[in-house]
Amino acid sequence: MSKATDAVYHVALRGESILTHPRWNKGTAFTEQERKDFGLIGRLPSRINTIDEQCARAWDQLVSQDSDIQKNAFLQSLKEQNWVLYYELLRRNLRELMPIVYTPTEADAIANYSHLFRRPSEGLYLTFTDKDSMEQDFLEVTQGREIDLIVCSDAEAILGIGDQGVGISSAKSVIYTLIGRMNPSKSLAVALDVGTDNEKLLDDPLYVGWPHKRVRGEEYDSFIDKFVELVRKHYPHSLLHFEDFGVGNAQRLLELYRSKHAVFNDDVQGTGAVTLAAVMSATGVTKSRLSEQRYVIFGAGSAGLGIARQLRDAIVKIDGLSHEEATKLFYLIDKHGLIKQSLGPDKIRAQVADFVRKEDEWNGDEVKLYDVVKKVKPTVLVGCSTQGGAFTEEIVREMAKGTERPIILPLSNPSRLVEVDPTKANEWTDGKALLATGSPFPPAKMPNGKDYVIAECNNALIYPGLGLGTVLSRSREMTDTMILAGARRLASLAPALKDPDDALLPDFADSPDVNFEVTVAVAEQAIEEGTAGVDWSKDEVRKRAQEVIWLPEYGTYVYDLQGEK
Numbered sequence: 002m003s004k005a006t007d008a009v010y011h012v013a014l015r016g017e018s019i020l021t022h023p024r025w026n027k028g029t030a031f032t033e034q035e036r037k038d039f040g041l042i043g044r045l046p047s048r049i050n051t052i053d054e055q056c057a058r059a060w061d062q063l064v065s066q067d068s069d070i071q072k073n074a075f076l077q078s079l080k081e082q083n084w085v086l087y088y089e090l091l092r093r094n095l096r097e098l099m100p101i102v103y104t105p106t107e108a109d110a111i112a113n114y115s116h117l118f119r120r121p122s123e124g125l126y127l128t129f130t131d132k133d134s135m136e137q138d139f140l141e142v143t144q145g146r147e148i149d150l151i152v153c154s155d156a157e158a159i160l161g162i163g164d165q166g167v168g169i170s171s172a173k174s175v176i177y178t179l180i181g182r183m184n185p186s187k188s189l190a191v192a193l194d195v196g197t198d199n200e201k202l203l204d205d206p207l208y209v210g211w212p213h214k215r216v217r218g219e220e221y222d223s224f225i226d227k228f229v230e231l232v233r234k235h236y237p238h239s240l241l242h243f244e245d246f247g248v249g250n251a252q253r254l255l256e257l258y259r260s261k262h263a264v265f266n267d268d269v270q271g272t273g274a275v276t277l278a279a280v281m282s283a284t285g286v287t288k289s290r291l292s293e294q295r296y297v298i299f300g301a302g303s304a305g306l307g308i309a310r311q312l313r314d315a316i317v318k319i320d321g322l323s324h325e326e327a328t329k330l331f332y333l334i335d336k337h338g339l340i341k342q343s344l345g346p347d348k349i350r351a352q353v354a355d356f357v358r359k360e361d362e363w364n365g366d367e368v369k370l371y372d373v374v375k376k377v378k379p380t381v382l383v384g385c386s387t388q389g390g391a392f393t394e395e396i397v398r399e400m401a402k403g404t405e406r407p408i409i410l411p412l413s414n415p416s417r418l419v420e421v422d423p424t425k426a427n428e429w430t431d432g433k434a435l436l437a438t439g440s441p442f443p444p445a446k447m448p449n450g451k452d453y454v455i456a457e458c459n460n461a462l463i464y465p466g467l468g469l470g471t472v473l474s475r476s477r478e479m480t481d482t483m484i485l486a487g488a489r490r491l492a493s494l495a496p497a498l499k500d501p502d503d504a505l506l507p508d509f510a511d512s513p514d515v516n517f518e519v520t521v522a523v524a525e526q527a528i529e530e531g532t533a534g535v536d537w538s539k540d541e542v543r544k545r546a547q548e549v550i551w552l553p554e555y556g557t558y559v560y561d562l563q564g565e566k
């Protein structure tokens with residue numbers, strides 16, 4: 002592992018400029034020599050603190066905040082002051098602080114973005130009205146920086162809370178550092194502000210985004226295209242991560258660009274990958290094959306479709322079924338009920354065409370979840386519908402009648418949108434259900450009194466590794482086979498494989514090591530299939546992956562006018 006503590010950095014900033022630069026600021030941890038060299042003696046109180054002392058102080062300040070949203074705001078401002086301290090504090094308390102900086106609290110932070118606004122998030126705002134100066138604005142912010150990863154969102158479908166306009170979230174790029182241990186200087190968060198259809202925001206005089214209806218159609222496409230072309234021109238080797246685009250754009254843009262650049266849609270592909278890992282783990286417990294399951298996916302949007310495709314493709318690849326046979330194992334349900342032929346084209350999105358059920362199997366207009374469960378007897382039920390509580394007691398009990406160990410994955414975020422509270426699902430199935438949720442939940446009690454840990458089936462458990470594996474191997478594309486390799490590696494690390502009563506997926510406390518393994522698996526696969534721009538042995542992949550790890554440690558600074566800024 003790289004030892005940043007021993008690292009020596011040549012830095013060209015002095016005085017106020019270094020103290021206000023979050024990458025270089027050490028606050029009270031500047032050494033005596035550094036205080037002399039960087040003109041800081043009169044700018045700092047006398048005592049020199051260690052990182053341990055700084056973490057203890059920051060922790061005390063954090064826990065004195067009254068609510069999670071205030072804690073989130075406190076951590077945001079810490080990030081704006083001192084990256085090392087911010088990431089080190091989070092690293093030391095990962096399990097506890099993930100829900101504060103990420104799901105579910107981040108949903109509230111984004112929903113209240115304009116009201117909590119203090120200063121712009123570091124990152125890039127690209128607004129539709131400024132499209133003509135996009136390249137200039139892009140270069141102004143990036144300034145020739147080395148960037149490996151760009152996370153962008155048009156915020157049309159933020160988690161399950163819908164259109165949030167310009168609610169830029171740097172949370173997704175923070176995770177690349179926190180869990181993927183990626184150098185934060187190498188990532189960039191981009192807000193693509195094309196307006197909003199959220200009336201509450203449009204009517205809010207404090208809304209900080211462009212107060213205009215969402216631009217759609219050709220104008221939208223050409224705006225996005227201009228941005229993607231800039232990324233391709235200035236950062237041809239970067240990974241472009243799409244987050245929380247609306248259902249009409251997510252899969253479409255992915256298909257449009259994936260052969261031209263390494264693009265990744267987290268909601269489609271990241272969610273598909275982590276859910277596949279959870280199902281592989283659960284079928285390990287039930288000692289059955291993926292191809293022996295019957296799958297009901299409730300909510301056929303970006304996530305639902307991504308999950309269905311990922312599972313289907315894995316069944317083909319791993320269990321050897323034909324594409325058609327594997328597709329038949331899936332029942333997709335959206336707001337008009339089961340997706341079946343008679344719904345007609347207005348109610349069926351083009352992307353789900355593969356999964357449309359034949360009419361002769363079903364009577365009636367709109368077939369509801371309960372009726373599907375009753376007839377199909379699914380072994381796997383996935384929720385990505387944004388409909389809190391949709392898996393009612395009646396539905397869960399019905400499912401448990403049809404299968405010994407129902408695999409139930411209510412994935413909608415944030416917590417209040419979960420399709421079923423896992424404690425309830427555990428109770429209604431007498432502890433038989435194999436459960437994982439999208440947001441963190443406390444353990445449920447098994448009939449024998451033991452805790453059943455509810456795994457967090459959130460794409461953050463895998464996307465940093467998928468992204469970093471792609472970047473590390475300098476792949477121009479993130480292929481389905483690379484994603485599958487990452488998902489299989491994650492599944493192989495599932496606690497339930499060792500102890501069937503344990504969690505279906507690794508804990509977030511272990512996510513940095515887990516993602517390291519995913520990174521390695523993805524890069525190995527890219528090299529094996531020839532997608533990579535490098536040709537390394539397996540040992541070398543691991544060594545290189547170690548070398549790029551960034552740890553939140555200060556190192557020693559030397560003042561140097563030619564140094565970094």
Ligand SMILES: NC(=O)c1ccc[n+]([C@@H]2O[C@H](COP(=O)([O-])OP(=O)(O)OC[C@H]3O[C@@H](n4cnc5c(N)ncnc54)[C@H](O)[C@@H]3O)[C@@H](O)[C@H]2O)c1
Nearest residue numbers: 160161248300301302303304335336386413414439459460
């Ligand atoms: N756990 C994870 O890692 C993860 C990842 C991605 C998305 N999600 C969650 O999944 C949910 C969906 O996200 P998305 O990106 O797919 O959004 P989306 O808008 O693309 O999809 C939501 C789908 O649910 C459908 N729907 C709405 N009401 C319904 C109803 N009553 N019955 C059935 N279907 C209904 C919508 O028509 C839409 O197709 C969100 O809550 C999001 O937070 C979780």
Ligand SMILES: O=C(O)C[C@H](O)C(=O)O
Nearest residue numbers: 104160161268414459460
């Ligand atoms: O943001 C998350 O927690 C996961 C996912 O990307 C989502 O949209 O819900």
Ligand SMILES: [Mn+2]
Nearest residue numbers: 160244245268
């Ligand atoms: Mn998302």
